[in-house]
Amino acid sequence: MKTLIIYYSQARGNTKRIAEMIHSEVESDIAEIETVKPYEGSYEEIVEQGQREVENGTMPAIRPLSKKIADYDRIILGTPTWWYTMAPTVRTFLDAYDLSGKEVVLFQTHGGWAGHTIKDMKKLIKGNVVSDYAIQFDSTGGDELVTDIAEIEEWIRGL
Ligand SMILES: Cc1cc2nc3c(=O)[nH]c(=O)nc-3n(C[C@H](O)[C@H](O)[C@H](O)COP(=O)(O)O)c2cc1C
Structure with a gap:
């Protein structure tokens, strides 16, 4: 089974860190979802912009993915949590790319909420979501892991 890890990571590199942990353990390729226009401003400003985008259903433009989804059987997709849901950028990705017929594993990073x-991602994915996992970082929006690293490693071994 060929696996592609796809992730979006913006604020602290937390989601990227988890994606890279998976990549180092699971035979896979990896691709980052990138916005055409990077988010700018302070963390607080981006949190506010994110709130507006989530409320309005904004889908920021993204660059074409560096890997071809058709070449893979399994997609492991990771998002940071933005206002209790996926980052708007990941919504753009799910709108633009068809995951039907793929085995899909979802993960999210969050700060406690x-x-x-x-649930929202599953609604947008026509593919077969086989499992999901949430990893907690600190509640101040920092990069300190709260979820036990051993637990994360165990989850990764099970993939
Ligand atoms: C715009 C924005 C909204 C956020 N909303 C939430 C939230 O609703 N719940 C939560 O637990 N953390 C929230 N956070 C914190 C991030 O989900 C968390 O720090 C995540 O690990 C960041 O991942 P990244 O470094 O890969 O971007 C938010 C962060 C940002 C920038």
């Missing part, structure tokens, strides 16, 4: 992220 995981919200309805996975």
